[in-house]
Amino acid sequence: xxxxxxxxxxxxxxxxxxxxxxxxxxxxxxxxxxxxxxxxxxxxxxxxxxxxxxxxxxxxxxxxxxxxxxxxxxxxxxxxxxxxxxxxxxxxxxxxxxxxxxxxxxxxxxxxxxxxxxxxxxxxxxxxxxxxxxxxxxxxxxxxxxxxxxxxxxxxxxxxxxxxxxxxxxxxxxxxxxxxxxxxxxxxxxxxxxxxxxxxxxxxxxxxxxxxxxxxxxxxxxxxxxxxxxxxxxxxxxxxxxxxxxxxxxxxxxxxxxxxxxxxxxxxxxxxxxxxxxxxxxxxxxxxxxxxxxxxxxxxxxxxxxxxxxxxxxxxxxxxxxxxxxxxxxxxxxxxxxxxxxxxxxxxxxxxxxxxxxxxxxxxxxxxxxxxxxxxxxxxxxxxxxxxxxxxxxxxxxxxxxxxxxxxxxxxxxxxxxxxxxxxxxxxxxxxxxxxxxxxx
Numbered sequence: 001x002x003x004x005x006x007x008x009x010x011x012x013x014x015x016x017x018x019x020x021x022x023x024x025x026x027x028x029x030x031x032x033x034x035x036x037x038x039x040x041x042x043x044x045x046x047x048x049x050x051x052x053x054x055x056x057x058x059x060x061x062x063x064x065x066x067x068x069x070x071x072x073x074x075x076x077x078x079x080x081x082x083x084x085x086x087x088x089x090x091x092x093x094x095x096x097x098x099x100x101x102x103x104x105x106x107x108x109x110x111x112x113x114x115x116x117x118x119x120x121x122x123x124x125x126x127x128x129x130x131x132x133x134x135x136x137x138x139x140x141x142x143x144x145x146x147x148x149x150x151x152x153x154x155x156x157x158x159x160x161x162x163x164x165x166x167x168x169x170x171x172x173x174x175x176x177x178x179x180x181x182x183x184x185x186x187x188x189x190x191x192x193x194x195x196x197x198x199x200x201x202x203x204x205x206x207x208x209x210x211x212x213x214x215x216x217x218x219x220x221x222x223x224x225x226x227x228x229x230x231x232x233x234x235x236x237x238x239x240x241x242x243x244x245x246x247x248x249x250x251x252x253x254x255x256x257x258x259x260x261x262x263x264x265x266x267x268x269x270x271x272x273x274x275x276x277x278x279x280x281x282x283x284x285x286x287x288x289x290x291x292x293x294x295x296x297x298x299x300x301x302x303x304x305x306x307x308x309x310x311x312x313x314x315x316x317x318x319x320x321x322x323x324x325x326x327x328x329x330x331x332x333x334x335x336x337x338x339x340x341x342x343x344x345x346x347x348x349x350x351x352x353x354x355x356x357x358x359x360x361x362x363x364x365x366x367x368x369x370x371x372x373x374x375x376x377x378x379x380x381x382x383x384x385x386x387x388x389x390x391x392x393x394x395x396x397x398x399x400x401x402x403x404x405x406x407x408x409x410x411x412x413x414x415x416x417x418x419x420x421x422x423x424x425x426x427x428x429x430x431x432x433x434x435x436x437x438x439x440x441x
Contacts, residue, residue, distance in 0.1 A: 017029075019045070020047055021047070040360065044418060061308075067306045074309075078314050081315060089284050090282040090283060093281065095278065095305055095310070096304075097278065098268050101136070102266035104134065104138045105281045109283060110236045110263075111201055122200060122234075124200045125159070126203045127205065131144040131161075131205065131209060131213075134242070137152070141158075142157075145405065147406070162187040181218065181219035185221075186225070188203055188226060192229070202237070204240055206243070207240070210412070211397065214412050217356065243360070245267045246271050247326065248359060249357040252327065264287065271314050272310060273317045276312075276314070333359060333420070337427065338354055344428065345363075350369070361413045362410050362412055365382070377400060385438045388434040394431065396411050413427065
């Protein structure tokens, strides 16, 4: 019996032995096409030689020195690289060990900013239903994934949530896509006024909703209206790009596709591609200026912030993406994958929606395509698809509760940026076959 407390006590997992490009191989020699990057993490696939070399070279110099005593060169270089390739307005970066820590950091930054400028009543964070922002208590409190929250509700901070921008489910037949986006965006204004604008510190949203709802992008104009509302009521905009950022959408930052810039932007996953645990928070200059001219210190920290080996890995990953123009491949292969899936879905009675951007794509399953009726949660269609796909040598990222935390099933795809056309075809063939078997089609 394993001494490891695994995610599930009832599942016996294979042991991974090695990785090669887009594939993982277990200890029995079975090969799996990693079509989800684990959880949209492995953007360069597995065993990239340049990244491995950068990690080894840093280990030969120094692995760790606490940032209360030293900075380090990889941290400085990666911060410079990120700011040079970020939208205008960001001036500093805070490095952490992952996405949950990045979001937790963002929430504390928002609170401290308003304390520094003398608006000490600003404390509430507004988020959206069917969102996910991490598993620490603070991040889980603002998140809208009610399945993940349920167990821990008694210890969570009370949250404030508005509707997601989920056109497939919520747009009325009587309204245009743009009108729908404006309607749900204006819920933010109503919530700010309900809570009192003097009390609201920030609004947090995934630029493209990830695991909870399955790669749901906002409709055109939604985020521009959100940005207007935040500016009008002096509310900071936190765009959570932990999953959808760092190239996953086809742009380095998904917010570029919306024509807006956040005040605080957590990123992780693709920043170091799983080669080391790393997350970061991009911070607007006005926030840094307020801290420098106020208390002079950010009252927050973790043991491993700015870890030299992690930052060396992140810098190597980002250089690899840039130097090999991998975002071109993200856009090209993402378009191909969506097209192949949509072609398969045309006459498929149980595939309701194909959506996403770049190589972050969601497939929503329905029992009745015309009425968009979901399968019963007891059927666990998403879990069946995962197991069937694994048997075929395909890794996908499915979830239930797509609609409201209980009803709905989807499969998330997030293959590596190095994926090729043949592998895209393999993903499509094996996924559709798994869906067919799970739904008895």
